[in-house]
Amino acid sequence: QVQLEESGGGVVQPGRSLRLSCVASGFTFGEYGMHWVRQAPGKGLEWVAVVSYDGTNKHYRDSVKGRFTISRDNSKNTLFLQMNSLRAEDTAVYYCAKEESFLWFGELLYHFDYWGQGALVTVSS
Amino acid sequence: DIQMAQSPSSLYASVGDRVTITCRPTQSIKNYLSWYQQKPGQGPKLLIYAATSLQSGVPSRFSGSGSGTDFTLTISSLQPEDFATYYCLQTYSTPYSFGQGTKLEIK
Numbered sequence: 001q002v003q004l005e006e007s008g009g010g011v012v013q014p015g016r017s018l019r020l021s022c023v024a025s026g027f028t029f030g031e032y033g034m035h036w037v038r039q040a041p042g043k044g045l046e047w048v049a050v051v052s053y054d055g056t057n058k059h060y061r062d063s064v065k066g067r068f069t070i071s072r073d074n075s076k077n078t079l080f081l082q083m084n085s086l087r088a089e090d091t092a093v094y095y096c097a098k099e100e101s102f103l104w105f106g107e108l109l110y111h112f113d114y115w116g117q118g119a120l121v122t123v124s125s
Numbered sequence: 126d127i128q129m130a131q132s133p134s135s136l137y138a139s140v141g142d143r144v145t146i147t148c149r150p151t152q153s154i155k156n157y158l159s160w161y162q163q164k165p166g167q168g169p170k171l172l173i174y175a176a177t178s179l180q181s182g183v184p185s186r187f188s189g190s191g192s193g194t195d196f197t198l199t200i201s202s203l204q205p206e207d208f209a210t211y212y213c214l215q216t217y218s219t220p221y222s223f224g225q226g227t228k229l230e231i232k
Contacts, residue, residue: 035221037169045161045169045212047221059219095168102175104156109175110216111159115168 002026002114004096009119012086020119022079022096030054030074033099035112036081038092038121046092049081050099063089086123093118127151127215131224137232142203146227148196148213157217160189160198163226164209172211173198203229 008020022034036048049060049070058070069082079096097112130149138144148158156176161169171180173189176196186201200207208231213224 044226045163045214045223047214047223050219050221061220097168100174102178104175107155109157111171111174111214112161112169113171113174113180115170117168 002098004098004114004116006094006096006116006119009094009121011122011124013125014087014123016086017082017084018086018121019083020081020094020096020121022081022116024077024079024096024098027098029072029077033110034070034072034079035097035099036070036079037095037097037112037115038090039095039118040089040092043092048094051079083121086121088123091121091123093120126220127154127218127222129213129215129222129224131213131227133227134225135228135230137230138203139232140203140205144200144203144229146198146211146213148191148198148224150194150196150215150217153193154215154217156192157215158189158191158196159214159216160187161212161214162207162209163212169212 003025006022012018033052035050038046051058051070055072067085071080095118096116098114100113101108128151158176160173163169172183172187177189188199190197211227
């Protein structure tokens with residue numbers, strides 16, 4: 001069965017860095033786009049970034065552009081999120097999610113069919 | 126950027142009730158809409174994709190409808206395990222965006 005397991009969360013001071021990992025199993029990792037989604041304490045879900053199946057295409061939300069880098073190692077079935085210059089507002093549970101596509105009248109529609117349990121990142125002095 | 130207006134933000138209902146949650150994007154997103162259920166301490170679970178398609182293993186009491194700028198998630202007869210928070214997600218264009226969430230609570 002598909003499993004996604006995040007790690008690397010913790011408490012970090014503002015301005016410092018942290019790297020999250022997400023190890024995938026149960027599917028051919030290198031064939032799917034992967035996403036990071038976060039959830040601040042008591043708040044809703046917020047999309048963060050996506051990387052294509054081969055790592056060549058990446059997109060970010062504006063608030064993390066230039067600070068966060070999404071990457072993947074398909075030989076190790078692992079997704080990463082390098083987070084630099086962390087701010088208090090980056091405090092959240094970070095989820096990795098597997099992308100799936102659905103062909104609809106010639107267009108590919110995307111959704112997230114599997115999610116991890118999340119890793120808590122707390123940015124505080 | 127596309128914003129997703131989800132309503133209501135909270136909903137009180139009883140077992141057996143029929144409930145409806147709506148999502149309205151600020152521009153047309155065709156059918157690039159999916160729905161998720163989240164329970165406390167867990168990652169979200171996919172319910173509906175491409176606006177109307179039921180994810181494998183999800184009970185048939187869940188259904189989705191709509192396209193363009195008006196979408197609905199319906200639970201036909203609430204079960205105890207359905208009390209959770211629900212989110213819509215648009216994947217028409219980046220940055221992808223979620224609705225604010227609907228917390229479904231027991232009346």
